Amino acid sequence: MHIHRSERIWLFFGVAMLAIFLGVITTAAVVDGFVPPSRVQTIDPTKVSQTPPFDHPGLHKIADGAYEAYYVARVFSFTPASIEVPAGSRVTFYVTSADVEHGFSVPETGVNTMVTPGWVSSVAHTFNTPGTFLLICNEYCGAGHQLMAAKVVVK
Amino acid sequence: MSVTMRPAAPSGQLLALSRAGGNLLALTHIYTATLVLGVGALFGMLQGLSRASLITMPPAFDYYRMLTAHGVLMALVFTTFFITGLFTYCVYETIPRVRSLALGWTGYCTMLVGTVLTTVVILHGDATVLYTFYAPLKASPFFYFGATLLVLGTWCVAFDCIFNVIWFKRMNPAKRIPLPAFIATTTFIMWIIATLGVVAEMGLLIPWSLGWTPGIDVSLSRMLFWYFGHPLVYFWIMGAYAIWYTLIPTTFGGKVFSDALTRVAFVSLLLLSTPVGLHHQYLDPGISAGWKWLHTVVTYGVVIPSFMTAFAIFASFEIAARRAGRRGFLGTIRFLPWRNPVFAGPALGMLLFIPGGFGGIVNNSYSMDVLVHNTMWIVGHFHITVGGPVALTFIGASYGLIPALSGRLLYAPRLALIQVYTFFVGMTIMSTAMHFAGLLGSPRRTSDVSYMGAQGAATWHPEMLWAAFGGTLVAISILMFIIVATGTYVANKRAEVAPTFAFADTDEDAMETPPVLDRLGTWAVIAIVLALLAYAGPVTQQLQAHAYLAPGMRTW
Numbered sequence: 001m002h003i004h005r006s007e008r009i010w011l012f013f014g015v016a017m018l019a020i021f022l023g024v025i026t027t028a029a030v031v032d033g034f035v036p037p038s039r040v041q042t043i044d045p046t047k048v049s050q051t052p053p054f055d056h057p058g059l060h061k062i063a064d065g066a067y068e069a070y071y072v073a074r075v076f077s078f079t080p081a082s083i084e085v086p087a088g089s090r091v092t093f094y095v096t097s098a099d100v101e102h103g104f105s106v107p108e109t110g111v112n113t114m115v116t117p118g119w120v121s122s123v124a125h126t127f128n129t130p131g132t133f134l135l136i137c138n139e140y141c142g143a144g145h146q147l148m149a150a151k152v153v154v155k
Numbered sequence: 156m157s158v159t160m161r162p163a164a165p166s167g168q169l170l171a172l173s174r175a176g177g178n179l180l181a182l183t184h185i186y187t188a189t190l191v192l193g194v195g196a197l198f199g200m201l202q203g204l205s206r207a208s209l210i211t212m213p214p215a216f217d218y219y220r221m222l223t224a225h226g227v228l229m230a231l232v233f234t235t236f237f238i239t240g241l242f243t244y245c246v247y248e249t250i251p252r253v254r255s256l257a258l259g260w261t262g263y264c265t266m267l268v269g270t271v272l273t274t275v276v277i278l279h280g281d282a283t284v285l286y287t288f289y290a291p292l293k294a295s296p297f298f299y300f301g302a303t304l305l306v307l308g309t310w311c312v313a314f315d316c317i318f319n320v321i322w323f324k325r326m327n328p329a330k331r332i333p334l335p336a337f338i339a340t341t342t343f344i345m346w347i348i349a350t351l352g353v354v355a356e357m358g359l360l361i362p363w364s365l366g367w368t369p370g371i372d373v374s375l376s377r378m379l380f381w382y383f384g385h386p387l388v389y390f391w392i393m394g395a396y397a398i399w400y401t402l403i404p405t406t407f408g409g410k411v412f413s414d415a416l417t418r419v420a421f422v423s424l425l426l427l428s429t430p431v432g433l434h435h436q437y438l439d440p441g442i443s444a445g446w447k448w449l450h451t452v453v454t455y456g457v458v459i460p461s462f463m464t465a466f467a468i469f470a471s472f473e474i475a476a477r478r479a480g481r482r483g484f485l486g487t488i489r490f491l492p493w494r495n496p497v498f499a500g501p502a503l504g505m506l507l508f509i510p511g512g513f514g515g516i517v518n519n520s521y522s523m524d525v526l527v528h529n530t531m532w533i534v535g536h537f538h539i540t541v542g543g544p545v546a547l548t549f550i551g552a553s554y555g556l557i558p559a560l561s562g563r564l565l566y567a568p569r570l571a572l573i574q575v576y577t578f579f580v581g582m583t584i585m586s587t588a589m590h591f592a593g594l595l596g597s598p599r600r601t602s603d604v605s606y607m608g609a610q611g612a613a614t615w616h617p618e619m620l621w622a623a624f625g626g627t628l629v630a631i632s633i634l635m636f637i638i639v640a641t642g643t644y645v646a647n648k649r650a651e652v653a654p655t656f657a658f659a660d661t662d663e664d665a666m667e668t669p670p671v672l673d674r675l676g677t678w679a680v681i682a683i684v685l686a687l688l689a690y691a692g693p694v695t696q697q698l699q700a701h702a703y704l705a706p707g708m709r710t711w
Contacts, residue, residue, distance in 0.1 A: 003416070007466050014462035018455045025451065025521045034522040035444040036437040042700050075710045100708055101289045101373065103529050107596020107611055112438060112525045117291065117373055118703040119440035134611035138529040138598035140219065140285050142292070142710025146603045 037113040037123040045117040048072055048098045059083045059091075067091045073115050074098040076144035078135065082151040085127060089154070092124040103138035106152060114139060127154040169253045177247035180259050182560040184240025185553055187267065188233050189640045192546075195228035196633040203585070203626030205602060207619040218602035219283045219711060226286030227277060230387070230541065231305065232270050237549045238394040239266070239312040242339035244556065245397065246316040249333035249658065250323045258318070262311030269304025272297055283711040285600065287380060288360070290371045293707025296364040303357045306350050313343035320675075332673050334414055335401050335658050341421040342393040344679045345428050348686060349386030352379045352432075363707060370704025374441050375697045381432035382690060389428040389457075391541050393421065395548040398501055399468050402552060404659035406498040407491055409475030412467040414661040418672040420467070423460040426682050427453060430689030437524040441700060446693045447521065453689060454519045461512060468505065474662065496568065497656070500551020500575040507543035507582065514539065514590065529600070531618075532593025539586035542629075547578055550636050557643055558654035565654070566642030574635035581628025588621035 003011075028034040048054050049072075057070045057079045069091055072079045085091055095104045095115050102115040106125070113121040127133070137148035198221045204210045205218050212218045243259060275297075276282045282294035288302075320332055320340045332340070356379035363371045400417050404410055411417060433450035436442060476482075476490040492498045514536045518524055527533060558565050565571060597604055597615035604619070606612045 004470075007416075007463075007470075010466050011459065011462055014458050018458050021516065021520065022452060022455060025523070026448070028522060029444070029448065036447060036522055036525060037440065038442060038444040038447060039440050040443060040696070040700070041440070042702060044703050045705070046703075100291055100710055101377075103598070105529065105596070105598065107530075107598075110525050112528050114436075114438045114440065114529075116377070116440055117705055119374065121440040132610065134606055134609045136598055136601075136606065138601070139289075140222075140600040143217070143219065143283075144710075145219075146601045146606075149606050149609070 037121055039120055039122040041120040042118055043096050043120050045096070045098050048096060053094070054096055059085070065089050069093050071095040071104070071150075072098055073102040073104065073137065073148075075100065075142050076137075076148040078104075078137070078148065078150040080150065082153060084153040084155060087130045087154050088126070088128055090124060090126045091152075092122065095121045100141050101139050102141050102148070104135070105138040106133050106135050109133065111135075112138070127152070130154045170251060173253045174247070174251065176256050177243065177254070177259075178560040180256055180263065181240045181244040181247065182557065183263060184236050184243065185556055185560070186640070186644070187263075188237035188240065188549070189553065189637060191228050191233045191236060191270070192550075192633060193637045195225050195233055196630045198222075198225040199229070200626050200630035203619075203623040206604065207623035208603070208605065208616070209620075209623060212602070217283075217711075219285070219600075220277065220280055222600065223283050223285050224274065224277045227273060227302075230286055231302070232274075234391050234394070234541065234545065234549075235305065235309060236266065236270075237553075238342075238390065239263075239309055241394055241397065241549075241552070241556070242316055242343065243312060244560065245335035245339040245401075245658075246319050249336045250319050252319075252322065254319065258311050258315040262308045262313075262315060264308070265311060266305050266308030269301045269306075269308060271301070272304065273301030276301065280711075287384070289380070290360065290363075290373050290376045291705035291708050292711075293364055293709055296361060299357055299360045299364055303354065303361070306354060306357075309350070310347060313347055316340055316343055324673075331414070331668050331670075332675075333658075334411065334417060334661070335397065337418060337673065337675075338393070338397045338401065338421055340675055341418075341425050341678070342390065342397070344675060345386060345393070345425045345682065346390050348679070348682055349383050349390070349429055352382035352429075355379050356383070368704075370706050372697070372702050373705050374439070374700075374702055375694070377436065377439065378432070378442075378690075378693060378697060381435040382429065382686075383432075384435055385432045385454075386428040388537075388541065389424055391545045393424055395501070395504065395545045396420070396424075396464055398548050398552045399464065399505065401658045402555065402656060403468075403498060403501050404471045404475065405657050406495055406555075407472070407475050408479075409471045409659060410662040411659050412470040412474070412662055415668040415672065416463055416467060418668060420460040420463045422672060422678050423463075424457070425678055426685055427456045427460070429682065429686035431457075432690075433693060434519050434524075437521065438528050441697065441702070442693055443696060446696070449692075450689065451519060451521045455516075458516075471659075471662075494572060496571040496575045497551050497555040499572065500554070500578075501544075501548040503575060503579040504544035504547035504551070507539050507547070507579070507586075511536065511540040511544060527593055529598060530593035531589045531597045531599055531615075531622075534599045535586040535589030535591075535593060538582060538589060543579075543582045543586065547575060547582075550578070551575055552656075553636075553640060555656035557640060559656035561644065562649060562653045563643050563646070564648040564650050565639065566646045566648070567639050570635050571639045574632050574639065577632035577635065578629055581625045581630075581632055583625070585622045585625025585629060588618045588625060592618035592622070 105112040133152040135150040282298035431454040476487040
């Protein structure tokens with residue numbers, strides 16, 4: 001099958017562009033660990049309030065500048081409603097849902113994950129700039145979805 | 156070459172009667188799509204105004220109910236009815252025969268009953284689950300029944316087309332399947348493979364919503380939905396491509412650039428449409444990053460048929476312009492019939508598809524999706540793709556198809572021309588604003604994003620005002636479309652020469668089409684194998700996790 005010369009050049013350009021993009025993404029994933037949040041850990045959503053560590057949701061200090069934050073999402077709020085960390089802290093969030101599908105997002109940061117009942121989601125971020133960050137549910141979960149928000153205060 | 160026994164040629168009168176019946180069937184699909192588009196647009200405009208805090212929806216008819224109706228009517232109903240109508244026309248027109256319309260009408264009626272059922276349940280407030288209906292949100296069983304009927308109806312239309320093509324091949328073993336019929340069949344094969352996923356999901360949802368099963372595997376149902384959800388996007392695009400390749404060249408006296416490469420593009424889309432759904436689930440827990448990466452790679456593959464299409468369309472523009480003695484880029488642009496809405500609608504849509512396609516590459520870029528997932532960026536993306544190129548192409552083609560199928564002259568052609576440009580301007584403003592709002596972190600699917608005056612949320616408001624303005628322009632433009640479409644029917648003006656909307660011929664310089672491209676059964680098997688390979692791992696992972704089975708919840 002004959003393909004016109006200019007079309008071959010054009011398709012080469014398209015395929016080369018893809019190869020470069022894929023190379024960048026794959027290198028970032030392998031070398032820097034930039035992969036989408038993909039934790040594989042199950043939990044019984046009906047027993048979230050009895051399952052450690054989600055029986056005591058909140059912020060835990062692991063080391064200087066390193067924190068773990070455990071969140072429970074249920075219609076239409078997050079527990080804890082607010083956490084406070086010093087600037088420069090790396091926070092690893094662990095979130096699970098006690099009912100329906102939720103989202104977990106801190107706009108304008110890399111914190112963004114789905115929260116599916118039955119699973120624990122995890123995402124980490126280093127908060128360098130001080131300020132009060134909004135933490136929102138970004139997946140429709142019901143009539144009060146627009147109210148489902150919490151705060152991350154960076155001092 | 157084998158000698159075929161041809162049946163006695165049917166009398167011309169019977170053939171004409173059959174053709175008229177087929178035209179009525181296709182026209183009914185197109186008018187149904189038109190009506191649905193009108194209702195969907197009204198809801199869309201009200202949403203834009205609500206998100207910009209210019210109006211507040213009353214609790215009796217809240218934002219999320221309206222959003223569900225808008226999503227279902229636009230993404231699932233309008234597009235589907237238009238495409239089933241278009242492909243019925245593609246097959247019937249290029250394979251003339253005296254045919255039974257029983258299967259075709261059965262398909263249409265099943266789709267219609269499903270649509271009415273689903274819409275009534277949504278408007279009544281018993282299915283405020285958005286068009287993705289993620290479990291464990293539990294809608295009324297009638298919502299799932301209606302959606303299933305809609306899909307089963309499309310299968311009837313699809314099989315009707317496939318049977319006609321099989322008949323053609325039996326009668327003409329040495330001939331190529333006519334290009335429009337080939338496109339219709341390839342797209343329908345893709346559609347059947349893809350909708351098997353959503354029908355399987357319905358097999359989980361229906362007994363659960365009836366209370367026959369106590370719980371549902373939430374992540375498995377999500378995976379089945381997105382196994383169907385991305386090919387759904389390609390279904391829209393293949394419908395638009397069908398028009399770009401085979402009908403639009405007629406508006407400027409052009410031809411199909413290459414019959415063979417058109418078939419290669421559609422076969423590629425068939426193969427690449429299903430093994431890609433995980434790119435909608437990049438941020439889901441419970442699916443390993445490796446499977447997600449695999450789907451990233453396959454999704455990127457769609458760039459090849461897309462680039463081929465871009466080349467072929469622009470080549471058909473340039474070749475026709477050269478034959479008319481025009482030279483150069485500007486010469487080609489000036490040559491094209493920008494004052495004909497049948498051309499201008501799809502052509503403006505093609506312009507929108509350029510940023511739309513590049514935005515899609517961003518969304519598919521694995522870890523980069525974290526920045527845009529579930530933000531207004533995504534809403535901007537699907538409005539600048541399905542809401543722009545696809546809808547403008549379908550509307551523009553309707554201005555050609557409605558007169559050709561009904562024998563009536565287009566009512567108010569000037570209004571039709573203003574309509575496509577208004578739509579283009581409105582959609583450009585709206586989707587651009589949505590993209591920017593998304594980059595600032597504004598979430599999608601949320602009725603009110605003020606978050607009680609939180610400081611992060613304040614930057615989104617100006618973008619939402621622009622989106623509301625653009626959305627209102629689009630809604631006004633769709634009202635113009637409804638006026639032209641219904642006006643054509645009501646005014647019932649007939650011309651001495653019946654209006655036509657013919658398929659373009661293939662360029663005489665084009666190459667021969669290799670017969671292997673017409674072996675659609677083989678391509679279908681390869682497509683199924685690819686889908687199984689891409690999903691065997693992730694589905695096994697879900698099943699091995701013994702995920703909890705969720706009871707249904709009504710949180711609205």
